Amino acid sequence: MLDSTPDFPDLLERVKEGYARLPMQAQRVARWLAERPDDVALLSTREQARALGVAPATLTRFAKHFGFAGYDALRGVSQLRLRARAAAFAPEARRMVARRSASGAHALAEGVLDAISxxxxxxxxxxxxxxxxxxxxxxxxxxxxxxxxxxxxxxxxxxxxxxxxxxxxxxxxxxxxxxxxxxxxxxxxxxxxxxxxxxxxxxxxxxxxxxxxxxxxxxxxxxxxxxxxxxxxxxxxxxxxxxxxxxxxxxxxxxxxxxxxxxxxxxxxxGPQAVDATRRADQELRSLYAYLDANRGARKRARVAKGKP
Missing domain, CATH: 3.40.50.10490 (Glucose-6-phosphate isomerase like protein; domain 1)
Incomplete structure (x- = not known):
């Protein structure tokens, strides 16, 4: 059994990590959890089993595989997510602002860049x-x-x-x-x-x-x-x-x-088709003056300096 109840993102992460090793019917339940979390929260176990075309016991086995007492306990995690959904980005924004206040802008920027890397x-x-x-x-x-x-x-x-x-x-x-x-x-x-x-x-x-x-x-x-x-x-x-x-x-x-x-x-x-297509694109863009041409600007300035239009 779980030592503590995970939040919904943690649950999805655990399911994602174990997805490839699940039996085919359990993979169907995993996709249902990811795609229809509102239905997981709101529909009964029997209704969900009927929609998935599996036995209710399949849902129970799935929940127990991830450390829950039963499928209703897993549904409870999705229900908590549903209640908190109205402020999807706001909690993360609050955490980011708090992190910036505690560690400074330099540390926050470094953390974002480290994550991207x-x-x-x-x-x-x-x-x-x-x-x-x-x-x-x-x-x-x-x-x-x-x-x-x-x-x-x-x-x-x-x-x-x-x-x-x-x-x-x-x-x-x-x-x-x-x-x-x-x-x-x-x-x-x-x-x-x-x-x-x-x-x-x-x-x-x-x-x-x-x-x-x-x-x-x-x-x-x-x-x-x-x-x-x-x-x-x-x-x-x-x-x-x-x-x-x-x-x-x-x-x-x-x-x-x-x-x-x-x-x-x-x-x-x-292959060669791409080279030809790129060459044509280059020619068309040059004819349209799509990009700044430093040499063209220099030539124009030289003409003006010589008194030519």
């Missing part, structure tokens, strides 16, 4: 590199690559889209102007793929778009923070990143790094 170092392990290769193969075979991410994940998705487009990859940004973002998925099918980004707290629009794509047999690559993420359950390839930080807001540095690496791998996979 550790998160980036974690991406070098063999499992992540193998997952990157799998994701690259899947996305490179797609007729179209739909790219989506919302809120803090949007910059990650956009940067991936922007870099991959330079190399001629057939990327389509599923964006939201006018509220028609998901309309971009009209006509998506089995020959298409999707790169979706979301970390906890998971954005509803992204989760629903991934579910919609999966029903149309679109191959999903998920960049997320846990194998228990609602995106992971629908994905053919999963890239997981750490988001821990002393800041009040989850860190997206590792997600940015992994998306940038994936874009580079996809462009490299295209």
């Amino acid at each position: 550790a998160n980036l170092d974690a991406l070098r392990d063999r499992k992540t590199l193998a997952s990157l290769q799998k994701a690259t193969r899947l996305l490179s075979r797609g007729r179209r690559i739909y790219v989506l991410g919302s809120r803090s994940s949007y910059p990650i998705a956009y940067h991936f889209f922007y870099v991959a487009s330079f190399g001629g990859a057939p990327v389509v940004l599923v964006d939201g102007p006018g509220g028609i973002g998901i309309d971009a998925l009209r006509g998506a099918g089995a020959s298409d793929v999707m790169f979706a980004v979301s970390v906890a707290p998971y954005t509803r629009a992204t989760v629903e778009a991934v579910a919609h794509g999966a029903t149309r047999r679109v191959g999903v690559v998920a960049l997320t923070d846990s194998p228990l993420s609602p995106l992971a359950a629908r994905a053919r390839a999963v890239l997981t990143v750490p988001t821990a930080t002393p800041s009040f807001f989850h860190s997206m540095a590792a997600a940015f790094a992994l998306a940038e690496t994936l874009a580079a791998l996809i462009v490299a996979e295209r």
